Amino acid sequence: MTKRRTQMNLRGFQVFDAVARHLSVTAAAEELGITQSAASHQLRKLSDLLGEVLIERQGRSISLTDAGRRLADSLDGAFDLIEQSAAATIGVNRRMVRLALYSSFASGWMIPALPQFTEKNPDIDLRLIMISDPPEITDRVADVFVSSEPQRRGYWSTRLFRELLVPVAAPQFRQAFARPIPLISSDTDPVLTGKDWEAFAMLNGLEMSALREGAWRCCSHYLLALEMVRAGMGAALVPDFIAFPLMARGEVVRLPGDPVPTGLTYDIQVKYERRNEPDIARLVTWLRSAARRNRHKYGS
Incomplete structure (x- = not known):
C-alpha cells in the first residue's frame, strides 16, 4: 500500500524557520534566495493552513506569537534531524x-x-x-x-576556564608601575573608560595616580588593545589566554599584579x-x- 502523508506546506515551514531565526522577513528571504513578497506569501499561506497567527508586527520589527514560538522550537529540532539524517544517508564526510x-x-x-x-x-x-x-x-x-x-x-x-584580565606591556615597559605609564582601556564608552584599570587598582591596593600617565588610550576590543600594546603605546588589561602566545614569544611581558576576574x-x-x-x-x-x-x- 502506498504511504500517504497529510498535506504539508514544506516551503512555508522553511520560510517560517528562517523568519523565526532572523526575526526579519527580509533577512529570511535573502538567506533562501527568494523575494520578500514570496516569503510573506508563504507565511500567510502557512498561517492560513495551520489556523494560527504565527508572527506579530510591531512597527518595523516583528515578534513570534506563542503559537509561533512553539512551532519555531519544533521546526528547529526537525530541520536539525533532517540535515543529520541526509548527511548520514548520502555519505557526507562525518569526520x-x-x-x-x-x-x-x-x-x-x-x-x-x-x-x-x-x-x-x-x-x-x-x-x-x-x-x-x-x-x-x-x-x-x-x-x-x-x-x-x-x-x-x-x-x-x-x-x-573563567576569564581573567592580566596587565601586559611591550618589553620596554618591563619596569612599569615603578612609575606611571600610558594606560589602554578596552572600552570607548566615556562612562566605562578605565573601569577595568580601576578594578585592577582596587584589587591590588594601588592608586590610579601611581599607574596612569597622560590621557586614556581607548579601543573597542581586546585584540585592538593587544596590538596597541605591541606598538609600544602603553599597558592594557587583556584576557590572559589572549596574552599567552605573545608572552611565550617575548612580544609582550606580564606586569605585576593579581588578575581581574570579569565574571x-x-x-x-x-x-x-x-x-x-x-x-x-x-x-x-x-x-x-x-x-x-x-x-x-x-x-x-
Missing part, C-alpha cells in the same frame, strides 16, 4: 567537525594551539566558524560551541545526544586538556 567560537578566543587561543590538534588528529576535518555575541547555538551553525552563553536546553556543557566563563556546548560522537568527543577532550596545560604553564 568534519564545525567549531564555533568568538574572534578573541579564535585568534588569541585556538589558532596558536591548532597545530597541536591537527598533528594529533589529522583525520578530522576541523572547521572554525566565527560567532558574534550573543551567538545562535544550533546544529545549523556548528557542531561544537565555545561561548560565554548560559547553557541552552538540550545541550551538554563543560567549562574550559565571564568560556564553556563548551554540544547537543546532548551528540556529545559521545567520536570526533566531537576527541575535540572536546583536546580542548579541555589544552586549557589545563595553558593554565599550568602560565600559572594564571
Whole structure:
C-alpha cells in the first residue's frame, strides 16, 4: 500500500524557520534566495493552513506569537534531524567537525594551539566558524560551541576556564608601575573608560595616580588593545589566554599584579545526544586538556 502523508506546506515551514531565526522577513528571504513578497506569501499561506497567527508586527520589527514560538522550537529540532539524517544517508564526510567560537578566543587561543590538534588528529576535518555575541547555538551553525552563553536546553556543557584580565606591556615597559605609564582601556564608552584599570587598582591596593600617565588610550576590543600594546603605546588589561602566545614569544611581558576576574566563563556546548560522537568527543577532550596545560604553564 502506498504511504500517504497529510498535506504539508514544506516551503512555508522553511520560510517560517528562517523568519523565526532572523526575526526579519527580509533577512529570511535573502538567506533562501527568494523575494520578500514570496516569503510573506508563504507565511500567510502557512498561517492560513495551520489556523494560527504565527508572527506579530510591531512597527518595523516583528515578534513570534506563542503559537509561533512553539512551532519555531519544533521546526528547529526537525530541520536539525533532517540535515543529520541526509548527511548520514548520502555519505557526507562525518569526520568534519564545525567549531564555533568568538574572534578573541579564535585568534588569541585556538589558532596558536591548532597545530597541536591537527598533528594529533589529522583525520578530522576541523572547521572554525566565527560567532558574534550573543551567538545562535544550533546544529545549523556548528557542531561544537565555545561561548560565554548560559547553557541552552538540550545541550551538554563543560567549562574550559573563567576569564581573567592580566596587565601586559611591550618589553620596554618591563619596569612599569615603578612609575606611571600610558594606560589602554578596552572600552570607548566615556562612562566605562578605565573601569577595568580601576578594578585592577582596587584589587591590588594601588592608586590610579601611581599607574596612569597622560590621557586614556581607548579601543573597542581586546585584540585592538593587544596590538596597541605591541606598538609600544602603553599597558592594557587583556584576557590572559589572549596574552599567552605573545608572552611565550617575548612580544609582550606580564606586569605585576593579581588578575581581574570579569565574571565571564568560556564553556563548551554540544547537543546532548551528540556529545559521545567520536570526533566531537576527541575535540572536546583536546580542548579541555589544552586549557589545563595553558593554565599550568602560565600559572594564571
